[in-house]
Amino acid sequence: AQRVTQPEKLLSVFKGAPVELKCNYSYSGSPELFWYVQYSRQRLQLLLRHISRESIKGFTADLNKGETSFHLKKPFAQEEDSAMYYCALSGRNNFNKFYFGSGTKLNVKP
Amino acid sequence: GAGVSQSPRYKVAKRGQDVALRCDPISGHVSLFWYQQALGQGPEFLTYFQNEAQLDKSGLPSDRFFAERPEGSVSTLKIQRTQQEDSAVYLCASSSTGNSNQPQHFGDGTRLSIL
Numbered sequence: 001a002q003r004v005t006q007p008e009k010l011l012s013v014f015k016g017a018p019v020e021l022k023c024n025y026s027y028s029g030s031p032e033l034f035w036y037v038q039y040s041r042q043r044l045q046l047l048l049r050h051i052s053r054e055s056i057k058g059f060t061a062d063l064n065k066g067e068t069s070f071h072l073k074k075p076f077a078q079e080e081d082s083a084m085y086y087c088a089l090s091g092r093n094n095f096n097k098f099y100f101g102s103g104t105k106l107n108v109k110p
Numbered sequence: 111g112a113g114v115s116q117s118p119r120y121k122v123a124k125r126g127q128d129v130a131l132r133c134d135p136i137s138g139h140v141s142l143f144w145y146q147q148a149l150g151q152g153p154e155f156l157t158y159f160q161n162e163a164q165l166d167k168s169g170l171p172s173d174r175f176f177a178e179r180p181e182g183s184v185s186t187l188k189i190q191r192t193q194q195e196d197s198a199v200y201l202c203a204s205s206s207t208g209n210s211n212q213p214q215h216f217g218d219g220t221r222l223s224i225l
Contacts, residue, residue: 004152090211096158096212097143097166100152100154
């Protein structure tokens with residue numbers, strides 16, 4: 001069965017500290033992985049996707065098929081990174097619908 | 111418009127009433143999705159349209175839920191005889207193609223409260 005797990009509901013770090021938001025998945029096929037972010041009072045927006053292999057706002061994520069993980073990392077957290085982060089999985093097997101994790105709230109303290 | 115537009119933003123209804131939620135996707139986007147997001151949870155898939163065809167409705171929780179996209183653009187999600195457990199944020203998303211590697215663009219959602 002398809003599933004996305006984000007084990008941490010809340011992650012608090014100090015400004016300038018490294019941050020890693022965990023995402024593990026299960027999928028029978030070739031998955032497409034995404035990270036979405038929701039800032040306070042704003043809509044869900046795409047942060048990055050594994051196929052692009054890009055860094056957005058200093059965040060990166062590497063797809064590890066062996067560990068079925070797609071953790072989101074940033075070496076130096078900023079206060080403006082405080083938001084809700086959702087990991088999402090898609091794939092050709094399922095009409096491209098997204099399976100979302102339950103989200104991790106990142107709180108970056110000054 | 112520049113993004114996905116949903117209306118109303120907030121809807122309060124009494125148990126047993128019917129409600130209709132509207133989604134206006136990004137112009138030209140082929141794919142349209144509806145998700146339900148309960149408090150403290152991630153969005154959960156309800157249904158998917160490719161143009162006017164509803165290709166997947168496996169996430170609709172009961173036959174009280176019905177969605178349509180008759181002209182392949184605007185979509186409406188209708189809930190009949192609402193129940194308290196229907197209270198949630200309903201999100202609409204669209205993407206340019208039917209490819210799985212395409213990102214979905216989300217609207218602000220409709221927050222539905224059933225009294």
